[in-house]
Amino acid sequence: MKKETKKLDREVRTRIAPSPTGPAHIGTARTALFNYLFAKNPPGGGKGKFILRIEDTDKERSLQKWTDEVIEQLKWLGIEWDEGPDIGGTFGPYKQSQRAEIYKKYLEKLFTEDKAYYCFCTEEELENKRQEQMSRGLAPKYDGACTRLSAEIIKKNLTEKKPSVIRFRVENKKIKFNDLIRGDVEFDAGLLGDVVIAKNFENPLYHFAVVVDDFEMKISHVIRGEEHLSNTPRQILLQKALGFNTPIYAHLPLMLNMDKSKMSKRQGDVAVSDYHNNGYLPEALINFMVLLGWNPGTEKEIFSLSQLKKEFSVEKVQKAGAIFNVTRLDFLNGFYIREKDIKKLAELCKPYLKEAGLLITGQVSENTLEKIIEVSKTRMKKLLDIVELSDFFFKENLSFDKNLLKWSKMEDTDVKEALLLCLPDGRQATNKKSLGDLNPKKGEWTVQKIKEVLEDAAVEFNKQKNYPGKNRGFLLWPLRVALSGKQFSPSPFEIAEILGREKTLERINEAIKLL
RNA sequence: GGCCCCAUCGUAUAGCCUGGUCUAGUACACUGGCUUUUCAAGCCAAGAACACCGGUUCAAAUCCGGUUGGGGCCA
Numbered sequence: 113m114k115k116e117t118k119k120l121d122r123e124v125r126t127r128i129a130p131s132p133t134g135p136a137h138i139g140t141a142r143t144a145l146f147n148y149l150f151a152k153n154p155p156g157g158g159k160g161k162f163i164l165r166i167e168d169t170d171k172e173r174s175l176q177k178w179t180d181e182v183i184e185q186l187k188w189l190g191i192e193w194d195e196g197p198d199i200g201g202t203f204g205p206y207k208q209s210q211r212a213e214i215y216k217k218y219l220e221k222l223f224t225e226d227k228a229y230y231c232f233c234t235e236e237e238l239e240n241k242r243q244e245q246m247s248r249g250l251a252p253k254y255d256g257a258c259t260r261l262s263a264e265i266i267k268k269n270l271t272e273k274k275p276s277v278i279r280f281r282v283e284n285k286k287i288k289f290n291d292l293i294r295g296d297v298e299f300d301a302g303l304l305g306d307v308v309i310a311k312n313f314e315n316p317l318y319h320f321a322v323v324v325d326d327f328e329m330k331i332s333h334v335i336r337g338e339e340h341l342s343n344t345p346r347q348i349l350l351q352k353a354l355g356f357n358t359p360i361y362a363h364l365p366l367m368l369n370m371d372k373s374k375m376s377k378r379q380g381d382v383a384v385s386d387y388h389n390n391g392y393l394p395e396a397l398i399n400f401m402v403l404l405g406w407n408p409g410t411e412k413e414i415f416s417l418s419q420l421k422k423e424f425s426v427e428k429v430q431k432a433g434a435i436f437n438v439t440r441l442d443f444l445n446g447f448y449i450r451e452k453d454i455k456k457l458a459e460l461c462k463p464y465l466k467e468a469g470l471l472i473t474g475q476v477s478e479n480t481l482e483k484i485i486e487v488s489k490t491r492m493k494k495l496l497d498i499v500e501l502s503d504f505f506f507k508e509n510l511s512f513d514k515n516l517l518k519w520s521k522m523e524d525t526d527v528k529e530a531l532l533l534c535l536p537d538g539r540q541a542t543n544k545k546s547l548g549d550l551n552p553k554k555g556e557w558t559v560q561k562i563k564e565v566l567e568d569a570a571v572e573f574n575k576q577k578n579y580p581g582k583n584r585g586f587l588l589w590p591l592r593v594a595l596s597g598k599q600f601s602p603s604p605f606e607i608a609e610i611l612g613r614e615k616t617l618e619r620i621n622e623a624i625k626l627l
Numbered sequence: 628g629g630c631c632c633c634a635u636c637g638u639a640u641a642g643c644c645u646g647g648u649c650u651a652g653u654a655c656a657c658u659g660g661c662u663u664u665u666c667a668a669g670c671c672a673a674g675a676a677c678a679c680c681g682g683u684u685c686a687a688a689u690c691c692g693g694u695u696g697g698g699g700c701c702a
Contacts, residue, residue, distance in 0.1 A: 252629080252702060266664090299630070304699090339700070341699070343699070407641075410653095411654080413639090432697095433697090434635050439656060443655055448668095489667095570664085584662080596665095601665070
């Protein structure tokens with residue numbers, strides 16, 4: 113289980129190679145992150161390069177819009193690459209669809225050296241053989257029916273346009289390699305069978321294309337998900353057949369569903385855009401993802417991307433898969449939201465408020481918006497939450513059940529009295545100031561003043577009604593509900609200040625009418 | 628089914644390489660408390676794990692073997 117730390121004479125070059133067949137997957141983002149961090153701070157020191165390659169060999173399912181999407185999401189996360197798909201063309205092009213000539217060249221080389229051959233077996237034949245092997249308790253493996261076809265038969269089949277694929281002769285031997293995370297790993301390639309590497313000379317398949325691309329792009333370290341671990345031996349064999357160097361491998365633990373299976377769409381959001389759109393902050397997502405499978409060995413667990421660039425090291429990466437626990441992501445996201453500069457946070461919340469039709473340009477001042485967000489932010493797990501949390505600040509009319517106004521065992525009349533006490537003429541009932549007596553023009557409409565007046569009123573109210581003196585809920589709860597229309601909200605002092613005197617009094621009156 | 632990988636509180640992990648300082652640390656979550664008009668946030672506290680069996684050793688979470696369990700790949 114030794115992990116070698118070989119000195120590299122080559123430049124460190126890592127890559128991420130997504131297939132643009134759907135929205136960018138969260139697993140792709142995490143793999144990208146680890147590759148990026150590794151390149152930024154390679155074991156031997158110096159600076160490496162991180163490359164973005166687009167694996168769009170599947171022409172039917174690959175769409176430009178998904179390539180654009182992956183780019184957008186990686187940029188959003190702050191993961192930057194040095195080459196590809198449209199920048200820095202030293203080893204380009206960086207899209208597999210544009211590299212057909214390169215693949216063809218190597219495919220031909222394999223053919224001339226008799227390391228690859230045409231296979232004319234049909235899907236059906238293959239499937240039957242597979243079933244038969246499995247029923248006998250054997251590993252399903254290509255039986256080699258076409259390995260030694262005569263030149264005439266091949267020619268005949270080809271001219272007849274019989275469907276064919278290209279297979280690679282997999283040597284019957286043990287393959288050993290050293291994985292940066294897992295140590296020594298050994299496979300018996302004899303169990304593999306000859307693998308299909310291309311549909312034809314124009315259409316290479318995954319195993320072949322990665323091997324060629326990684327070599328041509330001088331990738332030094334292949335850091336990828338554990339699902340590729342068992343693909344590694346056949347790729348190594350291909351490299352050997354082609355005369356390539358084998359890169360250094362590091363297989364990352366998988367991100368798992370709650371039931372420990374590989375993270376999948378069925379059990380929650382897997383697209384980076386899902387998290388982006390719901391208002392997770394990139395810093396939270398980065399921090400969360402990196403801690404899934406890595407930690408510095410200290411008790412520190414809040415990391416910015418730039419700190420990570422200095423502190424990350426592969427040796428500290430776990431071997432076991434990690435469950436993607438949204439609750440923890442929520443905590444981290446809430447933490448970063450609370451930490452955020454209020455102006456920036458307001459900017460980030462705006463789109464959500466606009467989308468919900470709450471924020472109409474020019475209607476609410478920047479200053480007020482910031483106050484609204486300031487009093488709501490401790491309750492936010494994600495940016496989208498701001499909508500539910502603050503809608504009552506923006507609405508003209510509130511609608512809620514009048515019973516919500518009652519604190520403890522209050523009757524309608526009690527509630528009414530409490531609310532009346534906050535109004536300008538409520539003063540009649542007491543010799544203290546009421547809310548309505550505060551004059552905004554004299555700078556009296558502040559949380560501080562409002563709080564003073566209301567606390568006095570609460571004491572007075574309790575005295576009158578013979579309520580337990582310490583419990584201010586008899587006044588404050590009805591007031592808070594009158595102002596927010598909600599069971600849970602910021603304090604009535606904060607709400608009143610933001611709402612302004614006029615609107616505050618209006619809402620109190622509206623509530624009284626309900627009773 | 629074959630092959631490969633993995634295994635510390637519910638979750639993420641520290642500790643494992645270099646056995647003793649581990650009556651196993653931290654964070655999230657959960658529970659209780661403080662604060663409090665409410666919900667949050669904050670603070671305090673409590674509960675909670677070395678998968679199992681054997682071996683090596685004076686001593687094992689740590690080293691070795693096996694078992695079990697989980698996962699991945701192969702179509």
